[in-house]
Amino acid sequence: MTLRALGGVVIARLYVQRRVLLYACAAAFVVGILQPNGAVGPVVFCSLLGIAMALSQSPGRHPHLDRCEQGAPLFGRELARAMGLVPYLGASLAALCYASAQMIRGSHDAPFDLIIVLAAVAASTSTALCASIRRGWPRVLYILLAFSAGTMTYALAVTARALLAGFAFAALASFLALRQYGEALARYDPVEDL
């Protein structure tokens, strides 16, 4: 996939969700003002935002973009990378807003917390993408798994004080989830949306 195709998908998807993105950033800023200390607040809040944004990539939410991308000469894995980047960028922007609010409130750990939040968000949004093309119980289980992936990253990095283990877990979880999503996307039958 060329960078232009990747950028095309990401920009188009972020553009159609621009209002949601704006509300998410505003909400993150407000929550950051109210809960400025510690990493647990931003990890939970931004992971949930990432999961919600990943679920909004579900087929049928933006039917015109879905049809364009299904009809484009792109492999499933290429599309998976582009689609995975959309909720991650959205949740990362919200995390930045949260960190800005923390710094305004005088939290000195905000930059350190931001790194942990970005890792947790990567793990949870990538896993939640797998839920976006499933229905029923598999969807619910993937959402729970996505939240657990974010929580596990926090637990390793903060509670167990094993920062590198937390990052390694987030990287591994994101990699496996994106591969799984790419394969599922390649096999996905758009007839279900009709």
Place this chain on the structure above:
Amino acid sequence: MPLLRMRNASFEGGGASAGPVTLDVYPGERTALALGSAREASIVALMASGIVKPSHGSVLIDDFDPRIQSINCKRVAALVPHEPCGLSESEFVRYVVYRAALWKIEPRRALAHAQLLRKRLDEMHEAFAFPLIGALVGMPKLVVLDRPAAAYAAQILTVLEGRAVFSAHASASEARAFLTSPFTASGRGGAPA
């Protein structure tokens, strides 16, 4: 060699079924097929454009099999969906640049081509014109129309002149509109499957 060759192509799954369909569409030729329902027409259009793989039978697009050469098929065939897109005239450039990026076409060239097509389709509502223009940005040899609006038959066929066209319809009267238009001298039609 036909650009689209369907042999007993049928689909079953997800609570839906379509076909079997057998037909050939040669370069520059136009074929309209009437099917039993809107859903069936939509599935046949998706099969003809390589987006949905047939459960039984075979579909070949320019001799490429969508089951194993999906990317090649999508370079040859472009689908124009039935659903109107919710874009406004101000989003035209953004839309064309997006389609050009997906098909790896130089954006300036795509925009010049798209603006020319927009002029030719100036009487068509943007919700119907944009998907058609978007499909043509990738320079497909075969254009697959999913239940196109019969009211716009003449305008649609004017911009598709010279390309192979396959249209799937939910009724025989709509299919006929795409065969009796003044631009359909070489058209062929199919009976309900």
